[in-house]
Amino acid sequence: MIRRFLYLLTNARPRTNGLERAMTRTTSLFLGLALLAGCGGSETPQQAVDSSVKPSASPAPTPAAEKTASSSPEKKVVTYDQLIQAADALIEKRDAKNAAKILSTAIKAQPTRPEAYIKRAALLAEAKLYKQAVGDMSSAIGVDPENSKYRNTRGYFLLMLQDYDAAERDFNKAIDIDPEYPQAYNNRGLVFIGQNEYIKALNDFRKASELKEDYVDALNNLGFVFLQMEEPDPAKAVETFTKVLEINDGYLNAISNRGRAHLALKNYDSAIKDFTRAIELQPQNQQYRLHRSEAYRAAGQFDLAREDVNQIARERQIAEVNHMIRNNPRRKELWLTRAQLLLQSDRTEEAKTALDNAIKLDGTFIPSLLSRARLHELEQEYDQVIEVCTKILDLEPNTEAQSLRGDAYMLVDKIDEAIADYEAARRFDTKIVEAYRARAEQREEAGETDLAKADHERADSLETRLTAGPPSSAEEAKPREMVVQPVSFEQVAEEEGPETK
Incomplete structure (x- = not known):
């Protein structure tokens, strides 16, 4: 018999910190239909757990019922x-609100069929309305009390509510109904972690992984327990996480968890390698960067540890600025600050968008234009550097724009223009020496001996002064590095503005 199933895939991440039992809940629900043979159903677990938080699991998929033909050819009955x-x-289109309304209509029409309850429970859980989701799963269980998957799913929702006793009862019942059901053992193991009963959790995760050898979620949880036990076994944890990665080499949290185990074993190079891989897979997760900074520090690589800490601080600043932009989308200073922070984090494309937004708001705002010119220079777009700097200089005299344009002129072999800009900017470094030397060579090739001699003398004079030290009467006018300037955020929010990319 071919039946249609609704797959309910969720993630939960309970966290322990000493005696703390608070759960950090991250739930993702993906609804899909699959055709399966027989009366059972296949499970697709979703599980991802970092060792800084407790592991999570997904309930087993819950079956929808077969279609039945009940339409009348004479009446248009839905x-x-x-x-x-x-x-x-509607679920496929991510229109949860209207999907829930239709499911409610279906429930009123036939309250003794479970499919609508199950689908609506999934939508409620996606909205983190776990109590209501428990209610719908209870109705489905009332229709089919011996369905192990329904018990497992309701148990998971109860776990999200930290109702450990009730969750355990559901998982126990699911196991009583189907002793070969690995997801129920895995989820019950999560209950035991929530209660700091690690030996019981260990036994359940082992049982789940025995029933399903490639059950990476249960294996990851097992490795986590090896790290959390009263007498931790990080070597066994490394072995277990490595087995997970042999099955799925992109299992993100097993990578990070193994890094934590390596760190506990003082295998610093291996820990750094794992955390670096985790950062590559999810660069916005600063927890992995924090772990790597710990490993760098333990390995005595303090500069690299400091770089990671600074990057974490920048990401926090970016998050704060993003929040301010949502409240004040027409503040050009905010967009500029965002661009500068993004550039410091090597997020160039996002920085371009932020700068474009700042310039759209005010095309004469010199700091935004200077930042755009620097970005063009970084990407070796020298004609654009010249164009933007020329625009700045048309607006007002600006030493930095003059100097930036001089560098761009040098790189496109417009040496006369470069020297003119360097002199106007009172540039005093090796660049202007190189410019005079280059022009002297050009003039020598053109037979302009006297002019070439004058350029060589000017280069010699500048070089002598550079050797002696900087002049007291003029500051060096090299382009400054991009610096995040403080911005006042006291203006009232406006309704419209450029969108964040």
Whole structure:
């Protein structure tokens, strides 16, 4: 018999810190239909756990019922199955609100069928309305009390509510109904972690991984328990996480967890390698960068540790600026600050968008234009550097724009223009010496001996002064590095503005 199943895939991340039992909950629900043979269903677990937080699991998929034909050729009656199909179409379009309304209509039409309860429970859980989701799963269980998957799913929702006793009862019942059900053992193991009963958790995760050898979620949780036990076994944890990665080499949290185990074993190079890989896979997760900074520091690589800490600080600043932009989207200073922070974090494309937004708001705002010119220079777009700096100089005299344009002119072999800009900017470094030497060579090749001699003398004079030290009457006018300037955020929010990329 071919049946259609609703896959309910969720992630939970309980966290322990000493005696703390608070759960950090990150739930993702993906709804899809699959055709399966037989009366059972296949499970697709979703599990990802860092050792800084407790592991998570997904409930087993919950089966939807077969279609039944109940339409009348004489009357245009919308059947239960048609309502379910319509809800599925809306779920596919991510229209949860209208999907829930249709499912409610289906429930009123046929309250003794479980499919609508299950689908609506998934939508409620996605909205983190776990109590209501528990209610719908209870209704589904009332229809089919011996369905192990329904018990497992309700148990998971109860786990998210930290109702450990009730969750354990559901997982126990699921196991009683189907002793070969690995997801129920895995989820019950999460209950035991929430209660700091690590030996019981260890046994359940082992059982789950025995029943399903490639069950990476249970294996990852098992490795986590090896790290959290009263007498931790980081060597066994490394072995377990490595087995996870042999099955799925991109399993992000197993990579990070193994890094933590290596760190505990003082295998600093291996720990740094794992954390670096985790950062590559999810660069916005600063927890991995924090772990790597710990490993760098333990290995005595203090400069690299400091770089990671500074990057974490920048990411926090970016988050703060993003929040301010949402409240004040027409503040050009905010967009500029965002661009500068993004550039310091090597997020060039996002920085371009932020700068474009700042310039759209005010095309004469010199700091934004200077930052755009620097970005063009970074990407070796020298004609654009010249164009932007020329615009700045048309607006006002600006030493930095003059100097930047001089560098760009040098790189496109417009040496006369470069020297003119360097002199106007009172540039005093090796660049202007190189410019005079280059022009002297050009003039020598053109037979302009006297002019070439004058350029060589000017270069010699500047070089002598550079050797003696900087002049007291003029400051060096080299382009400054991009510096994040403080911005006042006291203006009231406005309604419209450029969008964040």
